[in-house]
Amino acid sequence: MKIARLSVLKPVAMSMVIVLILILGLVSLRDLPVDLFPELTFPVAAVTVTYEGAGPEEIEQLITRPIEEIMSSIPNVESVSSTSRTGGALILVSFGWGTDMDFATLNMRERLDLIRDSLPREVPMPMVLRFDPSMLPITQLAITEPNGDLITAKKLVENEIKPFLDSVDGVAAVTVEGGTEQEIQLLVDPNKLNSYGVSLSQLQQLIGSENLNLPGGSLQDQNQNLPIRITSQFTSIFDLETLPIPTIQGNVPLGSLVEIKDTTKPVLQESYLNGEPSVGLSVLKASGANTVSVSRAINKRLEELKKNLPEGVEIKAIFDQSKFIEQSIRAVAWNMLLGSILAAAVLYLFLRNMRSTLIIGLSIPISIVTTFLFMYFSGLTLNVLTLGGLALGIGMMVDNAIVILENIYRLRQLGYSLKEAAIEGTSEIGGAIVASTLTTVVVFLPIVFVEGLAAQLFKPLALSVAFSLLASLFTALIIVPLLSSTFMKVSDEESSFQHGFNRTSDWYRGVLQKVLKKPKTTIMITFILFLASFGLTPFIGQEFLPAQDQGFVGIDARLPAGSALNSTYEMVQDIDQVLGEIAEIDLSYVTVGGTDNFSLAAGTQMNRANYNILLKDLSERKRSDVEVAEDIRNQLLKIPTAEIRVSASDSGFSGDPVSITVKGPDIDTLRILSDEVIELISRVDGVREPSSNFTAGNPEITVSINRERASFYGIRSAQVAGAINDATRGLVSTRLARSGDEIDVRLVIDERYTSSIEHLSQLLIDAPTGEKVPLHAIALIERDQGPNQIRRADRLREVTVRASILDRDLGSTINEIEETLRSEMSLPAGYRISFGGQNEQMQDAFFKLSGAIALAVILVYMVMAARFESFFSPFIIMFSVPITVIGVLIGLFITFQPLGVGSLVGILILTGIVVNNGIVLIDYINLLKSKGVDTYEAILEAGPTRLRPILMTALTTILGLIPLTLGFGEGTEIQQPMAIVIVFGLSFATFITLLLIPAIYYVADQWKENRKAKKSLELKV
Known part of the structure; x- marks a missing residue:
């Protein structure tokens, strides 16, 4: 090849080019962003609407349905689902993969404008939000104060820690949760206030109007213009106590009308770190920012901050994504x-x-550095998958170099000079390695046409492998000849290994002679093995993505709806006792009164507690996070009345393992059917914690206003609602400035007047006539249970049952669940069941990747046909592709690895690799035949001659992947199935190819010669 000749004859110029590439590659490596996974974009957007005071059914009718209908008319919309709750609605719009979400969200806003006038007037404009994984926190911190003083801790967080972190480059937002704030409460006795003829709203206005600093214009005095300020702002509680309030009995100090308490705001949410009260911080990174760089900058800021914090204040990381990223990348790098x-x-x-x-050894770092250069200009990031691609390509990187070096080495042994051997050896085999490289690279082309989550994850991996192979081709064609022509030294002495290999080569020649005597027998035996291997498929399960041990366990614990915060805290104490016995736990952080994904409309849920549990490093524990989660799950079964879900190995972007949706018109029927589904799937082996998203209605108090009676007194419904709201929630009348902070001054009716329905019924409502009317005189007050929420998908009401899986693969579990539901459950007319979650994602990925593999086979054949200028040789080589199934199925069976997306990607890569040996072998057979050698002799000479490079390339690829196959270190779970498939598939295919391809070539060539002879005979006749 001309490029090889140039590299040998112009070594200085080529050396300079190589140095330049290395420098650029190292610079690009420094600037490559580092992340856990490639940046994912999900084609999902949400519409959120608030409608204070409206119930789920009213919201469904007035808001949800109109929005669903208009959203369904947008192009590329695949599904529309909604949740209607008291006070608001959330509508999720899912688009097809590949949709431009910027344009889609703009389209959503335009459609909402069309129906704005049809929505109730009091409803604010609906908000459109994109679902972006970058909205999830990269770091979560817990701050504890030595005395457990959460007021001080929260002030410290808000005034010192949060502003310090907000300024870190790459931080989008820092949110604070937990802690308490100071508040001054004015406890009101309604009867006492009524005796003075003062209402609650009048008292609020009086207090607010006195706490003011106002400008009073200006005064001209002695040639000076002096501004006038009226200072009447409260400076202490004493100012409040002595504030004169005009009443029917004269001016009365405020302290005589109300009880003034310096206290804290009512707590709706509490946070605890290892049982100690704490304040939580969540840090979100900006879109496109480098996760590791941002986390490192945050940790550096925290180290600086800790020096200035009060003694005893501790900041601990509950979750740090960069830690797992660095561990995973370190593990993959060590595997490389x-x-x-x-x-x-x-x-x-x-x-x-x-x-x-050393010549081959140098080609590996040069190829890797060149790959980094390609990655930089293509916009890829350094993550578990792209580095995994490099780890997969390590063994393949040296294949081209090995084949060329071995050929150069062979020619040197035959007496060629260094330069002649380098040029002739590269030229002789160059075409074959270009073709073999292109066959491996071209298999990744179909992934470009695959859509979905699997494609987003594996496209970067495919690109990194393709880049590494192209870089290895560059080093093989330029650097190996260059170095070989300068440094290669051939020993005339035959080593003991070489002597042993020559005996192996002679043995292989003998076996090949026997194969060529009965080639059809070899073909038949291989075919029988191929069919027999499919007998293993019932024992190999299916999965979407393998679980990743991130050392993190989550617990979602709930009491019955309406439970008070104190009851939830008692449940948390019971859970803490269980967690205290788990040796693998490093720290646990719990939020009592946690929010869910519907927090925009629902606020906090005081019956709920969310745990984030950080486990010790993998090297310090014997059990995986899944095993620890199962132990916790079993021990928590003894806590009564609590609904507890324990999760582990959650990647954060795949759905629940089991997700069964029941759809139909009536919500009560859906509840009954979902309960039946839960009961049936609970019997299926491996299913854990089945539960539905149907929640019983919250206990509530309904106040039904008698409009006739209320109108008799001139009282309107809004006035009643406002009076009740002020009585139960209090009324902020003003704010008191103290020590640089502003503290709410809240008027609160004494708890004893709102502690029961009877007391609430005595609440006095101000009538326009001046009368004080008790609530029971104009309304009926009773305890009730209202609906909690209504969920819809594609305009049908639905209830979804979700569950996790333990010690079983996804495919067989779903198959058993489907069979159980089909045989034991009958659905009423108008109701249906569908499966979603990971099963839906898995089926979609399997279908698309199977199509990609089929297309890859066609592309590989086309590349080889172009190389050989023939359809005959590529057709023979393609027989090496299906026989890889033997090794793949045996490998998955032996390693207890289910067939998943990673395995399919491994098969895709394998499709391009296994033909390389056939290309090298057939190319040399054709070369010998072109020199006039008989087919039989050409095969017997080409096989042993090409045995060494074939075994070397196969072994380097296989041994290069052994560390990934064994799954050393964190974060290798996704690459492990790919490595297993390639190692076992290539191992079996190599040995079978060495015998099968010559046999098929010999039979096909005989058939071809016989046909040619028959045609020539017919022409003579």
């Missing part, structure tokens, strides 16, 4: 290094020449 060492060991074993081994 170990794979490189094993590949180099194989080279030395075969060549027994340190200089030749």
Whole structure:
């Protein structure tokens, strides 16, 4: 090849080019963003609407349905689902993968404008939000104060820690949760206030109007213009106590009308770190920012901050995504290094020449650095998957270099000079390695046409492998000939290994002779093995993505709706006792009164507690996070009345393992059917914690206003609602400035007047006539249970049952669930069941990736046909592709690994790899035949001659992937199935190819010659 000749004849110029590429590659490596996974974009947007005071049914009718209908008319919309709750609605709009979400959200806002006038007047404009994974926190912190003083802790967080972190480059937002704030409460006795002829609203206005600093114009005095300020702002509680309030009995100090308490605001949410009261901080990064860089900057700021914090204040990381990223990338990098060492060991074993081994060894870092350059300009990030792609490509990177070096080495042994051997050896085999590289690279082209989550995850991996192979082709064609022409040294002495390999080569020649005597027998035996391997498929399960041990366990614990915060805290104490016995737990952080995804409309849920549990490093524990979660799950079963879900190995972007949706018109029927589904799937082995998203209605008090009676007194419904709201929630009348903070001054009716329905019924309502009318005189007050929420999908009401899976694969579990529901459950007319979650994602990915594999086979054949200028040779080589199934199925069976997206991507890569050996072998057979050698002799000479490069390339690829196959370190779970598929598939395919391809070639060539002879005979006749 001309490029090889140029590199050998112009070594200085080529050396300078190589140095320049290395410098650029190292610079690009420094600037490559580092993340856990590639940046994901989900084609989902949400519409949120608030409608204070409206119930779920009214919201469904007046808001949800009109919005659903208008959203369904937008192009590329795949589904529309909604949740209607008291006070608001959330409508999720899912688009097809590949949709431009900026344009889609703009389209959503335009459609909402069309129906704005049809919505109730009091409803504010609906908000459109995009679902962005970057909205999830990258770091969560817990801050504890030595005395457990949450007022001080929260002030410290809001005034010192939060502003310090807000200024970190790449931080989008810092949110604070938990803690308490100071408040001054004015406890009101309604009867006492009534005796003075003062209403609550009048008292609020009087207090607010006195706490003011106002400008009073200006005064001209002695040639000076002096501004006038009226200072009447409260400076202490004493000012409040002595504030004169005009009443029917004269001016009375405020302290005589109300009881003034310096206290804290009512707590709706509490946070605890390892049982100690704490304040939580969540840090969100800006879109496109480098997660590791941002986390490192945050940790650096925290170290600076800790020096200035009061003694005893502690800041602990509950969750730090960068820690897992660094552990995962470190593990993959070590696997790459170990794979490189094993590949180099194989080279030395075969060549027994340190200089030749170093030549190949140098090609690995040069190829990797060149790959980083490609990655930088293509916009990829350094993450678990792109580095996994490099780890997968480590063994393949040296394949091209090995084939060329081995050929150069062989020619040197035949007496060629260094430069002649380098040029002739590269030119002789160059076309074959270009074709073999292109066959491996071209298999990734179909992934470009695959959509969905799997494609977003594996496209970067495919690109990194493709870039590494193209870089290895560059090093093989330029650097290997260059270094070989300068440094290669051939030993005339035959090593013991070489002597042993020659005996192996002779043995292989003998076996090949027997195969060629009965080629059809070899073909038949291979075909039988191929069919027999499918007998293993019932024992191999299916999964979407493998679970990743991130050392993190989550607990979602709930009491019956309406439970008070104190009851939830008692439940938390019971859970803490259980967690205290789990040795693997490093720290646990719980939020009592946690919010859910509907927090925009629903606010806090005081019956709920959310745990974030950080486990010790993987090296310090014997059990995986899934096993720890199962232990916690079993021990928490003894806590009564609580509904508790324990989760682990959650990647954050795949759905629930089991997700069954029941759809139909009536919500009560849906509840009954979902309960039946839960009961049936609970019997299925491996199913854990089945539960539905149908929640019983919250206990509530309904106040039904008698309009006739109320109108008799001139009282309107809004006035009644306002009076009740002021009585139960209090009324902020003003704010008191103290020590640099502003504290709410809240008028609160004494609890004893609102502690029961009877007391509430005595609440006095101000009539326009001046009368004080008790609430029971104009309204009926009773305890009731209202609906909680109504969920809809594609304009039908639905209830979804979700569950997790333990010690079973997803595919067989879903199949058993489907069979159970089909045989034991009958659905009423108008109702149906569908499966979603990971099963839906898995089926979609399997279908698309199977199509990609089929297309890859066609593309590989086309590349080989172009290389050989024939349809005959590529057709023979393609027989090496299906026989990989034997090794793939055996590998998955032996390692107890289910077939998943990672395995399918491994098969896709394998499709391009396995033909390489066939290309090298057939190319040499054709070369010998072109020189006039008989087909039988050409096969017998080409097989042993190409045995060493075939075994070397196969072994370097296989041994390079052994560390990933064994799953060393954190974050290798996704690459492990790919590595297993490639290692076992290539191992079996290599040995079968060495016998099967020659046999098929010989049979096909005989058939071809017989046909040619028959045609020539017919022409003579």
